[in-house]
Amino acid sequence: MPKEEERRPDPQELLQRIHRENRGRLTVFLGAAAGVGKTYTMLEAAHSRLAEGVQVAVGWVETHDRAETGKLLERLPRIAPKVLEYRGRILTEMDIDAILAQRPALVLVDELAHTNVEGSRHIRRFQDVGELLNAGIDVYTTLNIQHIESLNDVVAQITGIIVRETVPDFFVEQADSIQLIDIPPEDLIKRLKDGKVYISGQVQQALKSFFRPGNINALRELALRFTAGRVDQDMAEYMRLHRINGPWPAAGRVMVCISASPFSAQLIRAAHRLAKGLRADFLAVYIDTPSRRFPMGEKEQDRVWRNLRLAEELGGKIVTVAGNNIVGEILTVARNENVTAVVIGKPRHSRWREFWQGSLVDKLIRRSEGINIYVIQSKAETEAHSAISTAQPDAPAASWRPVAEGLLMTAAVTMLSWLGREHFDPVNTALLYVLPILFSAVRWGRRPSYITALASVLAFNFLFTPPLLTFTVSDVRYLLSFSIFLVISFVVGGRTETLRKEVRLTRQRETSVRTLYDFSRQIAAIIDVTRIAQTFVRHVGVAIGRNTVLLLPDDKGQLAAEAHYDVSGPAGQAAQPALPAAEQAVANWVWANGQVAGRSTETLPGAEFLFVPLTVDRRMAGVFGIEMGQQKMTQEERQLIYAWAGLAAIAVERGNLTEAARQAALLKESEQLRTALFNSVSHELRTPLAAISAAAAALLDTEAHYSAEIRRELLETVKDSANRMERVVGNLLDTARIESGMLELKIDWCDVEDIVGTAIRRMGETTQNYLLRTRISPELPLLRADCVLLEHVLVNLLDNAVKYSPPGAEIIIAAVQSGPEIVVSVQDSGSGIPEQDMEKIFEKFYRARQAVQAAGTGLGLSICKSIVEAHRGRIWARNGPGGGAVVAFTVPVPEDGGKTLVKEAEWNDGKGTQNFSD
Structure with missing residues (x-):
């Protein structure tokens, strides 16, 4: 296998x-x-x-x-x-x-x-x-x-x-x-x-x-x-x-250890050649130790960056590890990455330094166990300047104040010791001098503690060791005390300096992780691409203090600035997210080629912006730009920028996919609506059209002689079919207005009894074969509503009741006040609504599954629901206790209950006129 x-x-x-x-x-x-x-x-x-x-x-x-x-x-x-x-x-x-x-x-x-x-x-x-x-x-x-x-x-x-x-x-x-x-x-x-x-x-x-x-x-x-x-x-x-059998070498991995040394480039090339000869993978490891990292200047940092970039160009995987034990970190990475060979450089320092600090090569060989160690002889070479430059971290400015304060503490201890010289032993005095040394080391670091230690030794020697008031030492034991002073200052000061630098490194990394976490948390719940872009440029701009811009493709596929952050603008915002033509050209090149370009790169370095492509699975999502100017970018900023760009690419891609899914859902819904519309309308329009055509053809037949009764029946057929077509077309138009958001209410004072009467009259002869009963509570308040649309609701409910009731059956229209609402209901005498269809009958084109299927498009109740909800009311359906279905809706009563307008209407009615206006 x-x-x-x-x-x-x-x-x-x-x-x-x-x-x-x-x-x-x-x-x-x-x-x-x-x-x-x-x-x-x-x-x-x-x-x-x-x-x-x-x-x-x-x-x-x-x-x-x-x-x-x-x-x-x-x-x-x-x-x-x-x-x-x-x-x-x-x-x-x-x-x-x-x-x-x-x-x-x-x-x-x-x-x-x-x-x-x-x-x-x-x-x-x-x-x-x-x-x-x-x-x-x-x-x-x-x-x-x-x-x-x-x-x-x-x-x-x-x-x-x-x-x-x-x-x-x-x-x-x-x-x-x-x-x-x-x-x-x-x-x-x-x-x-x-x-x-x-x-x-x-x-x-x-x-x-x-x-x-x-x-x-x-x-x-x-x-x-x-x-x-x-x-x-x-x-x-x-x-x-082609799966041809042959000798296939076992997979291996070659690792090279690089640093700020000018010889690391030679090690990288040697490791690449070795990996190529062994047909193995190749990775470069940089151990980021506090003791080496902070003293590095711009030249060393630039050299590290160029070495890492060289390894990446040669196809190597880059691994950066933070730690103090270089040998331990190298072996840990080697074992985790299944490395079979490690390439390191031959030491170039003196034997005395190797004797004092130990040999890195010897330690690595001794602890490598099954890993092969290749030691490469390196030679000096002239360094080339890199086009990609980084800035060193801001170092604290040198100050003599800590030294002065350490000397003041030494002077205070000296004065105290001198005043109590008759009561203090030399050992006690020596211990007192340890205090300013320790405090200087803990508070200010290595250099002030060294100077304080030296001042303490001199003061102790001059004032408290015989012969007094001279720097001569007559007792050799005091030389040991002086050595202890210096060793304490060196160990404590050096260790404290290392701890302070580790704390600084930890804080920087904690800041990086926190900013990334804050940004990822902010965009996690955002799906709008514009808001994602604005959040991204603002977050990155604030974090690094530079102008930023995010460019995304428009509808035509052309790259355009979507969001811009200006550090000098009000609240860090810019009114117009635009780029100069030259910078836009560089951004377009990055968009077309998917590569980093602009300032601090080797592609179009004359630009003011550094442009980074936003890629997800080799797909371009956009381009991110940072205005560099004359400022240089630290390695931490560069790593953060790539991490932010990765998060932004995922967020933008997620927004685009969400929008695409929404469009697909709308398209699917539109397709379903179109299919249902054609299926329903084709039947509902074809039937009355066929009836009208047949009746018209019979009336136009000159050879046939019809009685007055038959001619009346034919004309009624034409009229009923036309009314039926009118309702179908009206429902379709109402649905179109509701779907497009063009439904507007014309609010006026309405009387429920008038609305019911108008609706019955509009139904005309459709309800002549049914027994209509109205149960309207007396003294109902007036409503603030669109009277015409409420009449349309009642017409649709009556039409629905007629369809599902047998001829001669009773249809009841009721209206009562229930608290702050008026409840209007229409009850038919049909077979009722199945329980599984109770919540679905208000959906477009949905008709309940009943034994007797009535004609219709399934739009009437959907239109009623939209109109009632536009009036901030509710609509529902239930089966009556004695059979049949009841469809009811509510309309809110005005806050004053319509009493003012009712009194005005009654007073005007006494004069023979009615005024239903405000």
Whole structure:
């Protein structure tokens, strides 16, 4: 079974293969050194593709004044370079925007490791190529072996020259094809002497330094090994994909320990090469100890950040651990991560320091048990400045006040001891001097305690040890006391300083965790994307004290500022969340490519904002921007920003999914409504239309002779069918108004008895075959309501009662006052309502399941419910005690009970007129 699992295709590889299918193909022409013919071979291959009908364009090719290369380049279409001004000079670079606009099928890009001129979109040319590949454009490019990042220190060891322009290994490894261009060293040196590589002034210097036969052979071996490793990797991937049996090495993991040392970069490259050779995973561990962390300045912090970023570029997993015991933390991480090999650097400090502090390498080897330890010899190298800079934490300003207060305490103890010298023994006096030392150490730290200890020793020696009033010591035992003083100050002061720094570190981390918790708690219950954006930018802006902006896609898929936080604005808010055009362009690039860009990065670093993509499962949810200005960002801020961005991406995605679910529910409900509407209306309109058509056709038949009674029956059929259609259409229109929110009440004083009488008259001949009875309580108060709509409610209830009552049956209309409400009910003489349908009969298009199904759309009671609830009333249904169904509704009585208006109506009625207005 384990062998079968090892042969199974890696899901990550399958995802990468799917990703490759949606991007352009990268072909790298790799050489051991300049002049081997990489550019020439690339141009020949481009001519072959052009002859096949492929649209080829030259993005950037450097001929170095070589005639053969120039001839091949003349016959290929070229895209004009971009002209840039840098320090008063006019320079040209590849125009990536022009290439993306033209979108050729294949573009040629020479010198992959080139560093672009300041002002370009990306700092490095391989980043330009990555954007072209993501746009689906195939790329041919050239590269020398010394420009591969993991081989940088090996090349420096071979040639003695440190190459500054490098390409990350992960970028070269994603190439679809690597073609090795190789010629013998003798031919390369001859080409160099013939002036086909460099101009004549540079030939002799190149032959003496870089282009020595031994160097060329070593570089050729590196290029051959790298290409062979790539072929072996492709073969292993093919075997795994097609489940071909073969020797599969056991999975391992290589860990490298990095620090602020300038040699950590070499260890990272060595660990990457070891992991690649072992076909193992690779991770980099940084132990964040208080004793090392706080004294680090900006240079050391920047170096740590660059080392971590180098490990990430080489495909390693980053692990940061806080602790005091470096060896213990390294081994804990190694065992938790199932590490099989640990790479550390060979110590460069003196043996005396190793004797005093102990050897980290020896401790690690002694306690490693089953883990292999690789000790790498490191060499000094010139450091490059990183484009990503971080700021050191604010250190407390140096102050002499603690020192002065420690000296004052020493002077007070000295005065007390001097006044009581006849009563104090020297031992008691010495113990008194310990007090200011301990207090200074606990209160102010190491430096004040050292100075206080030194002052105490001098004062004790000068005033209390014979010979007095001199610094001479006649008793050797006092030297031991002085040593104890100094040891106490050193141990207590140093330990207290460490504890204070640990407390500061704990507080910082507690603040980070608290701010993340507060933000996650605030957005947990918010599903509106706009509110999520506003909460996010305000929270992050307050926490880091910078202007922030969150950009989300609009309805057209265009990125637009959704929320903005301005630290200088009133209450930290801005009226218009907008970005300058240049910053918007950078944000659009981040949205299109899903990569960090802007200030403090290597992509479009001239921007004022740092833009971070909000991604969830490789889906872009938005872009978050932070205005950096001239301020630098601490590592804590950077880590918090990425954590906040992850939370914001999840919250925005949750809001979008909630809105999508709501729209889907509305769409589903609308579809159900449409289906029910068509099914119901098609029947309810077709039946009366058929009756009207038949009656009209009979009346228009000139040959038939109908009696007056038959003609009257036909005309009544037309009238009843028209009334039925009118009610159906009216119900549909009322439903449409209610659903759209256009139902408006026209409030006026209403008399319940008048409403009942009007409703009965509107029913007309529909109720002539039924026995209508009204039971209206006398002296009912007037209502403040929409009389017409209440009449419509009664008409629908009467129509419903007629449908479910047999001809000649009794229908009762009742109205009584019950407290602050008037209850109006309509009772039929039908079979009643089944209990399971009692709560559903007020839903749209729902009709109770009864033995005799009456005609109707199922909208009448739904409309009644909406109208009654608009009057702040209630409606319900129940079965009567003697059979039949009772549908009742309530309407609130005005606060004065309508008494004022009742008296006015009675007084006016005595004069022969009625006034029902206010």
